[in-house]
Amino acid sequence: MLELLLISFVFWCYFLRYSCIAYMPTLFTY
Structure with a gap:
């Protein structure tokens, strides 16, 4: 899964590439 x-x-x-920076904080919250 990971x-x-x-x-x-x-x-x-x-x-x-711009979305990568936008979703990065969301990835670490999980």
């Missing part, structure tokens, strides 16, 4: 989340995070970071 690996899937990481892959998804990298996916969005690659295509939507």
